[in-house]
């Protein structure tokens with residue numbers, strides 16, 4: 344996935360509590376390691392889904408390689424968002440990329456293979 348380069352995110356991210364059974368998330372992919380997150384997509388307002396990486400995933404950004412513990416995805420507008428290592432997404436200093444349908448689908452399945460449903464408890468305490 345070397346051709347995917349994340350940009351510095353220009354968005355403000357908003358967390359919204361999840362009311363189970365009331366959130367209709369667009370997710371047409373047969374993944375096993377993505378689950379709903381508490382973040383709203385800054386582009387279209389849908390709830391984003393996330394996956395957590397047992398080992399930090401390396402992504403290419405316009406600043407170079409970043410090693411990220413988790414990633415957030417909106418299937419409605421095909422954007423992918425990552426917090427800066429050591430920070431929460433709501434610090435608004437992370438990265439994002441917008442992809443065409445084919446690249447988006449390929450990337451989702453790539454992330455699904457690397458990802459996990461298991462929360463990394465330790466990482467939360469390191470976030471600022």
Ligand SMILES: [Zn+2]
Pocket residue numbers: 384385386387388389417418419420421422
């Ligand atoms: Zn969206």
